[in-house]
Amino acid sequence: MQISLGVVHSMTYAAGILNAIVFLGILVLSRSTPPDTATATSMVTGSALAAFWASCVWGGVAVLRRERSWGVFGRSLTGVQSPLVVLTGKVAGYSLLNLAVVLLSLVGGCVLFGLRPAFANPPAALLGFAVVLASGTAASLLVSGVLVVSRHSLAISSAIGMPVTLLGGTILPLSVFPEPVRLVSHAISLSWLQEFLRSTASGSLDWPALVWAILLSTVYAAVGVRIFGRMLDRARREATLELF
Amino acid sequence: MSSSEPTRSVTGSRTPANNVARPRTPRIEAIAATLWLGIILFRRENPFRPAVLSYWFRAICQTLLYTLLGVVAGGSAGGDFAFVGAVVLAGVDHAIAQVSDVPMRDLFDGTYPRLRAGGLPPATTFALRSVPVIAAGCAVSGVVGLSVGLLTGRLGLATAMLPAIPLVLAAMLSATTMGLFVIAPAIGTRYDTLTYNTVSVFVTLLTGALIPRGTHGVFDAVGLVLPLTNAMDGIRSLMNGGPWVAPFGAELLIACGWGLLAAVAYTLMDRRGLRTGHGAFEAS
Numbered sequence: 001m002q003i004s005l006g007v008v009h010s011m012t013y014a015a016g017i018l019n020a021i022v023f024l025g026i027l028v029l030s031r032s033t034p035p036d037t038a039t040a041t042s043m044v045t046g047s048a049l050a051a052f053w054a055s056c057v058w059g060g061v062a063v064l065r066r067e068r069s070w071g072v073f074g075r076s077l078t079g080v081q082s083p084l085v086v087l088t089g090k091v092a093g094y095s096l097l098n099l100a101v102v103l104l105s106l107v108g109g110c111v112l113f114g115l116r117p118a119f120a121n122p123p124a125a126l127l128g129f130a131v132v133l134a135s136g137t138a139a140s141l142l143v144s145g146v147l148v149v150s151r152h153s154l155a156i157s158s159a160i161g162m163p164v165t166l167l168g169g170t171i172l173p174l175s176v177f178p179e180p181v182r183l184v185s186h187a188i189s190l191s192w193l194q195e196f197l198r199s200t201a202s203g204s205l206d207w208p209a210l211v212w213a214i215l216l217s218t219v220y221a222a223v224g225v226r227i228f229g230r231m232l233d234r235a236r237r238e239a240t241l242e243l244f
Numbered sequence: 245m246s247s248s249e250p251t252r253s254v255t256g257s258r259t260p261a262n263n264v265a266r267p268r269t270p271r272i273e274a275i276a277a278t279l280w281l282g283i284i285l286f287r288r289e290n291p292f293r294p295a296v297l298s299y300w301f302r303a304i305c306q307t308l309l310y311t312l313l314g315v316v317a318g319g320s321a322g323g324d325f326a327f328v329g330a331v332v333l334a335g336v337d338h339a340i341a342q343v344s345d346v347p348m349r350d351l352f353d354g355t356y357p358r359l360r361a362g363g364l365p366p367a368t369t370f371a372l373r374s375v376p377v378i379a380a381g382c383a384v385s386g387v388v389g390l391s392v393g394l395l396t397g398r399l400g401l402a403t404a405m406l407p408a409i410p411l412v413l414a415a416m417l418s419a420t421t422m423g424l425f426v427i428a429p430a431i432g433t434r435y436d437t438l439t440y441n442t443v444s445v446f447v448t449l450l451t452g453a454l455i456p457r458g459t460h461g462v463f464d465a466v467g468l469v470l471p472l473t474n475a476m477d478g479i480r481s482l483m484n485g486g487p488w489v490a491p492f493g494a495e496l497l498i499a500c501g502w503g504l505l506a507a508v509a510y511t512l513m514d515r516r517g518l519r520t521g522h523g524a525f526e527a528s
Contacts, residue, residue, distance in 0.1 A: 014441040022445050026310070029455040030317040030326075159298035162305035166312075176312050 015058045016101035020051035023171050024109040034114065041117035041201035042194075043171075044110065048102050049132065049190050049197075050170040055098035056136045057143055057161040063090050064144050077232060084228060088141060095136040099129070120203035128197045131213055135189045138221035145227035170194050189216040274363040275372060282346075282373030286380070289345060300387050303334040307388040310454055311396055327398050328405060328483070329453030329476060332412055335385030336419040336453075336472050337444050343377045343423035344440045346370050347510070351431055356525035360514060367510035371503070374420050381416040382409075408479040411492055418471035418499035419447070425506035428513065431525060452476045471498060 024047040028035070035043060064087075067073035077083040110117065119125040143157065166172065167184055169191030174182050185191045195209035290296055307330040314326025347370050350356040359366055393402035405412075426443050430436040449455060450467035453476055457464050467473045478491030517525065 014437050018441050018445045022448055025445075025449045026313060026454060029449065029459070030313065030322075155294045155298040159294075159301045162302045162309070166305045166309045172309060172312055173316060176316060 012055070012059075012097065012101055015055040016051060016098055017105035019054045020047050020102050020105045021109050021112075023047040023050050024106060024113065024115075027171060028113040028115065037116060037118050038198075038201050040110075040115040041119065042198045044106055044115065044117040045197035046170040046194055047109070048106055049194055050165045050168065051102045051105075052099055052132065052136055053139070053164055053168065053170070053190060054161050055102060056095060056140045057157050057164075059091070059094040059098055059140055063087075063094055063140075074235075077235070083232060084225060087144070087228065088137070091140040091144060092133075092137045095133055095140055099133050099136065103129075117201070119200050121200050121205060124205050125197065125200040128193065128200060128210065131196075131210060131217070132193055135193060135213060135217035135220070138217040138224060139189070141224035142220045142227065143224075145224050145231055164188055164190065167191075168194075186212075187216065189213045189220070192216065271363070275368075278364060278369050278372040279375060283376050285349065285373065286376035289349075290342075290380070299338060300384065303338065303384050303388045304391045306337075307331060307334050307392045308395060311392055311398070314454070323396065324398065324401055325456070326454050327392065327396065327401060328479065331385050331389040331392070331402065331405065332415055332472065332476065332479065333448060333451075333453040334388045335381035335383075335412065336415055336447060338384045339377050339381035339416050339419040340423040340426075340440050340444055340447065340471075342380060343374050343420045344427040344436060346373045346377070346424065347427060347431055348436060351525050356517075360517070365511065366514050367507040370424060370506075370510060371421075374424060377423075378413070378416045378420050381419065382412060385412055385416075404483055405479065408482050408488070411475045411478045411482065411488060411495065414492055414495040414499065415472045415475035418475070418495055418502060421499050421503035421506055422471050425502050425509055428506065428509035431513070446470055447472055469498065469501075471495070471502070474498060 024043060027043045027047065064073065067076055076086050079086065109115070143160070146156075167177070167181065168188045169185050174185050174191065177185065189212075192209040192213035196206050196213065199206035199209070290299075307327070310330035310333070311323050311327040314330075315323035318325065347366075350359055356366070359369055362369065364372075389402040389405060390399070393399040422443065423440055426439045427436060430439040446466065447453070447470055450457075450463050451470050451472040452467065453472060457467060457473070472495075474491040474494035478488040478495065481491065482488040513525070
């Protein structure tokens with residue numbers, strides 16, 4: 001259902017297609033010489049991760065905001081199924097759609113800018129993108145829980161998207177930052193995912209990076225579940241949160 | 245159409261259909277009132293905390309990202325080039341996105357019929373209500389110039405941009421008029437966010453703010469009609485001690501061109517609404 005709702009929503013394309021093309025365009029057009037295959041692959045995966053993150057931030061907010069504005073949020077949380085299962089399914093559906101839109105737009109971007117990315121180990125790349133999807137779902141769960149308790153969710157989502165793109169090691173290499181800033185970057189799963197996806201181009205896979213990404217995504221999901229539980233408590237027991 | 249619904253005379257002036265004389269507000273007073281209302285509406289929808297602060301924070305991060313990408317691509321000189329462009333681009337992006345709210349507000353609030361019955365044409369009202377957006381765009385550029393200048397050791401470069409304020413203003417003006425035009429066909433549809441975000445992509449990539457122009461003929465040609473392209477040429481020329489008046493004039497021409505297109509679009513939309521009783525602003 002979330003996929004069918006997202007398909008007809010313009011922000012799915014604004015966040016997925018346009019961000020991906022902007023990031024890839026800046027990386028490619030600012031170079032005086034065409035990138036080699038490994039660099040092109042790194043550019044594509046970095047742009048995919050950065051654009052996917054932007055989509056996840058928006059998607060995490062959109063799912064719950066839409067339910068609240070339609071007046072069905074309360075029913076979603078009081079149905080037969082566990083509210084957490086319902087929310088996770090909705091966020092996962094949105095994340096899947098967003099990742100598909102981002103990847104398809106980057107195929108177009110590669111044609112437009114004449115890039116030829118290559119993966120020496122395609123199954124590992126597929127595994128990497130599966131973890132990207134899981135990590136994006138976990139991050140969306142976390143973001144949606146935080147934002148639904150605030151009246152200023154759009155403003156906050158606007159503010160948190162870009163810092164992660166800046167520090168996430170996706171389109172900007174972490175080597176430009178001093179060491180203390182890099183520590184912050186290493187708490188962002190995107191930086192590890194980019195390391196792993198970059199390694200799939202060469203064939204010498206960076207498995208520790210993938211493990212770190214999975215661990216961090218698990219932490220995001222755990223914190224997201226905790227915040228969601230707190231949100232339910234406020235709505236059901238304390239009656240200090242408006243769901244309708 | 246009800247008998248009391250306003251119609252237009254041949255000369256374009258508004259008179260009620262039943263010919264009952266309506267008290268006329270002096271034009272200058274109507275303009276001042278609309279301008280003031282635009283400021284009130286803008287402040288209502290953009291409270292300093294958290295809206296303005298979150299926009300500024302996002303713009304600072306974006307400018308820092310673009311500046312550092314410039315450093316990666318072209319060393320310190322590349323960073324300087326990207327910094328100058330990214331500072332102005334931050335304000336232009338903000339103006340393009342924010343100005344879309346000006347006409348959309350009447351759709352969401354259902355106030356367009358009252359706007360239509362007012363003393364000023366809707367296109368003029370939208371233009372006057374957009375003035376705070378120009379000021380907000382300039383404020384964003386100032387804030388990110390100062391912040392990112394401090395963070396990246398380019399405060400001197402930011403200071404050297406101060407004489408280029410007229411060019412920055414011209415860029416904000418052309419971004420605002422283009423933003424007003426591009427949102428017009430999307431009013432009443434679900435694609436409003438797609439329009440101004442798409443335009444922002446073109447402005448980011450093709451105006452020479454971040455990527456030097458002159459490498460791709462088609463991209464350069466498209467960039468010529470976009471806001472910011474001529475202003476960026478002028479700003480870089482001014483900072484190198486070169487001429488800036490011609491690019492300034494060209495940017496103002498681009499602003500007038502987009503403004504004219506916006507005026508035509510809103511006038512046609514208004515006339516269609518009067519003729520058919522159903523227009524884009526009634527779609528919700």
